[in-house]
Amino acid sequence: xxxxxxxxxxxxxxxxxxxxxxxxxxxxxxxxxxxxxxxxxxxxxxxxxxxxxxxxxxxxxxxxxxxxxxxxxxxxxxxxxxxxxxxxxxxxxxxxxxxxxxxxxxxxxxxxxxxxxxxxxxxxxxxxxxxxxxxxxxxxxxxxxxxxxxxxxxxxxxxxxxxxxxxxxxxxxxxxxxxxxxxxxxxxxxxxxxxxxxxxxxxxxxxxxxxxxxxxxxxxxxxxxxxxxxxxxxxxxxxxxxxxxxxxxxxxxxxxxxxxxxxxxxxxxxxxxxxxxxxxxxxxxxxxxxxxxxxxxxxxxxxxxxxxxxxxxxxxxxxxxxxxxxxxxxxxxxxxxxxxxxxxxxxxxxxxxxxxxxxxxxxxxxxxxxxxxxxxxxxxxxxxxxxxxxxxxxxx
Amino acid sequence: xxxxxxxxxxxxxxxxxxxxxxxxxxxxxxxxxxxxxxxxxxxxxxxxxxxxxxxxxxxxxxxxxxxxxxxxxxxxxxxxxxxxxxxxxxxxxxxxxxxxxxxxxxxxxxxxxxxxxxxxxxxxxxxxxxxxxxxxxxxxxxxxxxxxxxxxxxxxxxxxxxxxxxxxxxxxxxxxxxxxxxxxxxxxxxxxxxxxxxxxxxxxxxxxxxxxxxxxxxxxxxxxxxxxxxxxxxxxxxxxx
Numbered sequence: 001x002x003x004x005x006x007x008x009x010x011x012x013x014x015x016x017x018x019x020x021x022x023x024x025x026x027x028x029x030x031x032x033x034x035x036x037x038x039x040x041x042x043x044x045x046x047x048x049x050x051x052x053x054x055x056x057x058x059x060x061x062x063x064x065x066x067x068x069x070x071x072x073x074x075x076x077x078x079x080x081x082x083x084x085x086x087x088x089x090x091x092x093x094x095x096x097x098x099x100x101x102x103x104x105x106x107x108x109x110x111x112x113x114x115x116x117x118x119x120x121x122x123x124x125x126x127x128x129x130x131x132x133x134x135x136x137x138x139x140x141x142x143x144x145x146x147x148x149x150x151x152x153x154x155x156x157x158x159x160x161x162x163x164x165x166x167x168x169x170x171x172x173x174x175x176x177x178x179x180x181x182x183x184x185x186x187x188x189x190x191x192x193x194x195x196x197x198x199x200x201x202x203x204x205x206x207x208x209x210x211x212x213x214x215x216x217x218x219x220x221x222x223x224x225x226x227x228x229x230x231x232x233x234x235x236x237x238x239x240x241x242x243x244x245x246x247x248x249x250x251x252x253x254x255x256x257x258x259x260x261x262x263x264x265x266x267x268x269x270x271x272x273x274x275x276x277x278x279x280x281x282x283x284x285x286x287x288x289x290x291x292x293x294x295x296x297x298x299x300x301x302x303x304x305x306x307x308x309x310x311x312x313x314x315x316x317x318x319x320x321x322x323x324x325x326x327x328x329x330x331x332x333x334x335x336x337x338x339x340x341x342x343x344x345x346x347x348x349x350x351x352x353x354x355x356x357x358x359x360x361x362x363x364x365x366x367x368x369x370x371x372x373x374x375x376x377x378x379x380x381x382x383x384x385x386x387x388x389x390x391x392x393x394x395x396x
Numbered sequence: 397x398x399x400x401x402x403x404x405x406x407x408x409x410x411x412x413x414x415x416x417x418x419x420x421x422x423x424x425x426x427x428x429x430x431x432x433x434x435x436x437x438x439x440x441x442x443x444x445x446x447x448x449x450x451x452x453x454x455x456x457x458x459x460x461x462x463x464x465x466x467x468x469x470x471x472x473x474x475x476x477x478x479x480x481x482x483x484x485x486x487x488x489x490x491x492x493x494x495x496x497x498x499x500x501x502x503x504x505x506x507x508x509x510x511x512x513x514x515x516x517x518x519x520x521x522x523x524x525x526x527x528x529x530x531x532x533x534x535x536x537x538x539x540x541x542x543x544x545x546x547x548x549x550x551x552x553x554x555x556x557x558x559x560x561x562x563x564x565x566x567x568x569x570x571x572x573x574x575x576x577x578x579x580x581x582x583x584x585x586x587x588x589x590x591x592x593x594x595x596x597x598x599x600x601x602x603x604x605x606x607x608x609x610x611x612x613x614x615x616x617x618x619x620x621x622x623x624x625x626x627x628x629x630x631x632x633x634x635x636x637x
Contacts, residue, residue, distance in 0.1 A: 003426030009589055010433040016564040017440035021447040022507055046454040046503040283499055
């Protein structure tokens with residue numbers, strides 16, 4: 001039976017190599033090329049490239065039935081509950097909810113490593129002079145490495161997922177997806193690139209809303225992304241809005257979900273008017289189309305259109321940002337009440353200078369100076385015949 | 397004279413004999429592929445081991461790049477930003493490292509190192525005769541950077557490959573202590589059947605190359621892979637006190 005056992009061993013090793021290594025990926029791609037099929041991303045074998053687990057969990061979370069808010073502990077959002085259920089399982093969700101702890105971080109950490117280990121770390125942090133030792137960030141370094149890793153997974157990843165689940169679509173969902181997330185033939189570079197977001201066929205001037213509460217990490221222009229805004233929503237979740245025509249926010253400003261951050265345009269490396277919308281969790285690009293099915297609560301922005309003025313007219317950043325009230329429970333409320341951080345929406349804000357800085361949302365080539373900002377014409381999105389939401393159209 | 401056996405028993409015995417012959421014949425045929433299967437298995441095992449190390453290299457490269465970016469932020473961002481502003485540009489116009497896709501860069505670095513290391517290690521035994529003889533004196537006479545780095549790296553990579561194979565098998569089995577043992581045995585079998593011969597083939601033909609620069613370059617690729625393979629692919633560290 002030696003011959004058969006050798007073949008069996010060979011089959012096992014080759015199968016593992018085929019599915020688990022880039023060399024196997026190369027062989028797979030060669031076969032796919034011969035069959036005229038799509039190949040595998042070699043970088044996906046390194047977990048820093050594509051967050052397959054995170055994305056899968058996000059997908060799972062979207063098909064879980066939303067809980068009744070009355071069944072949740074105080075301070076727990078449905079998105080958080082969904083994230084716990086999808087990431088840690090239903091039993092964990094029940095166990096964590098049964099703890100009755102108001103602070104999600106505390107409950108998740110306690111579930112992951114136990115109250116005893118958490119208590120010990122808090123005591124050590126207090127002894128070391130930490131002013132708020134009960135906070136996870138403060139006592140994390142006093143946990144044993146294994147416990148810290150476990151807690152990171154439970155606290156960090158769940159909170160990141162729940163933050164992502166809370167995001168909404170940045171424009172009217174009836175605008176079609178002209179280029180989906182994933183590998184594609186780049187429309188201007190004419191080469192095969194990984195598209196780390198979705199392109200939405202919005203005309204110049206369409207108002208783009210913040211997908212969630214957060215702060216403006218970047219609002220600037222470069223030759224690749226054109227005018228773009230990057231928002232940080234907390235827990236490592238960021239969204240990017242590229243190829244804009246005019247800014248409505250400036251760097252460092254706090255924004256509420258539904259607040260208009262920019263007007264879409266055709267700046268940067270772009271073959272036509274569109275909005276590039278990108279989502280990253282912990283630095284990894286995730287398909288934002290996942291949020292589209294969950295964004296049924298989208299409402300048109302109520303923020304009045306503000307003209308972007310020349311850079312010579314400086315405007316101070318809004319000081320009320322730090323005292324922004326608690327986020328509205330849903331996008332509708334945020335839109336109806338308007339941005340709380342911006343009590344004078346008619347006030348123009350400063351347009352950032354075009355820079356030649358490196359891009360983040362798309363691969364970089366030699367940057368070109370972005371066009372001078374011009375006063376855009378606002379176009380109301382059509383509402384008559386929205387396309388089906390589940391299957392985005394593919395085009396370059 | 398024994399009485400004739402009933403027809404049913406004769407049919408069963410006949411089928412059994414037929415199956416036995418089929419199995420023996422097919423086993424001999426499979427054995428005829430031994431040379432090809434051994435070489436393929438060795439290559440696959442090296443690829444598995446190298447990837448385990450490269451995955452760790454990716455994490456470390458990302459940590460290094462992030463630290464470098466942080467260092468640039470604290471030391472250079474101020475002066476460069478100020479200079480840019482004094483020239484009428486935006487603060488971050490000269491901050492070339494701002495927004496670089498670090499995770500993609502580290503993954504590319506790891507991928508390139510992985511493919512290079514896999515090619516070097518596979519070529520070390522693929523280009524040899526089938527059964528060269530291991531000899532201590534021959535190795536000592538070939539002693540060089542390459543003769544030192546290759547056996548250590550290849551040993552770590554092959555062990556890591558077997559470990560990776562065992563983990564892959566365990567992933568497919570139900571969660572049970574028996575699965576762990578079965579996966580461990582499979583890893584051991586793979587190591588003995590493919591790993592040991594590959595190592596023997598590579599080490600037995602080592603020669604003094606006389607090209608220390610090339611040896612150094614090869615060692616630069618192999619050493620991190622070997623080190624990480626030993627650190628993360630050889631499951632002995634958890635047992636040590």
